[in-house]
Amino acid sequence: xxxxxxxxxxxxxxxxxxxxxxxxxxxxxxxxxxxxxxxxxxxxxxxxxxxxxxxxxxxxxxxxxxxxxxxxxxxxxxxxxxxxxxxxxxxxxxxxxxxxxxxxxxxxx
Amino acid sequence: xxxxxxxxxxxxxxxxxxxxxxxxxxxxxxxxxxxxxxxxxxxxxxxxxxxxxxxxxxxxxxxxxxxxxxxxxxxxxxxxxxxxxxxxxxxxxxxxxxxxxxxxxxxxxxxxx
Numbered sequence: 001x002x003x004x005x006x007x008x009x010x011x012x013x014x015x016x017x018x019x020x021x022x023x024x025x026x027x028x029x030x031x032x033x034x035x036x037x038x039x040x041x042x043x044x045x046x047x048x049x050x051x052x053x054x055x056x057x058x059x060x061x062x063x064x065x066x067x068x069x070x071x072x073x074x075x076x077x078x079x080x081x082x083x084x085x086x087x088x089x090x091x092x093x094x095x096x097x098x099x100x101x102x103x104x105x106x107x108x109x
Numbered sequence: 110x111x112x113x114x115x116x117x118x119x120x121x122x123x124x125x126x127x128x129x130x131x132x133x134x135x136x137x138x139x140x141x142x143x144x145x146x147x148x149x150x151x152x153x154x155x156x157x158x159x160x161x162x163x164x165x166x167x168x169x170x171x172x173x174x175x176x177x178x179x180x181x182x183x184x185x186x187x188x189x190x191x192x193x194x195x196x197x198x199x200x201x202x203x204x205x206x207x208x209x210x211x212x213x214x215x216x217x218x219x220x221x222x
Contacts, residue, residue: 042199042213092207101151
């Protein structure tokens, strides 16, 4: 089974609204990362948060981490049509990275 | 500024045929990874190489072999392809292993008939 699971599986919003995606994981981690994938392309790194951090910002992105609940959230503020993509969380497991199934975000213009 | 390059981008095989997916990175990264992506399953790790000269199994290694040819190159081989191996394959690299950012190639779409 996969280490991380995103929720919801799919999300559809209007341009300008905020989008929140959640990730739950099973084992202890050193860090958690979020990635974005446009249709038919490779994944692109968005942000990394370490286990001793609770919140991190990067532009319109805000990530939180709650290690007691083994969960993280990704907030995209003031969404744009260009934010339409799939978003994945990834956690470190021993020497490798494991990914969740992703959230498919659609931002309507 | 190539980053991670995968070849081929598309391939169609018949059941039982063999093939090798090639991956090369030009960022002098130590760690390299092979993932497969299936609809609704996200990415699943097949094999990884923490550093040159080492390889380890991931979640779904059965039916695959890998070679870390040198620091730049990490190949994935299917010895006897099966329809269940129809997928999109991604290679990735990282300077610091799972503690750092992964850089991905654009993917190789494989269909096994």
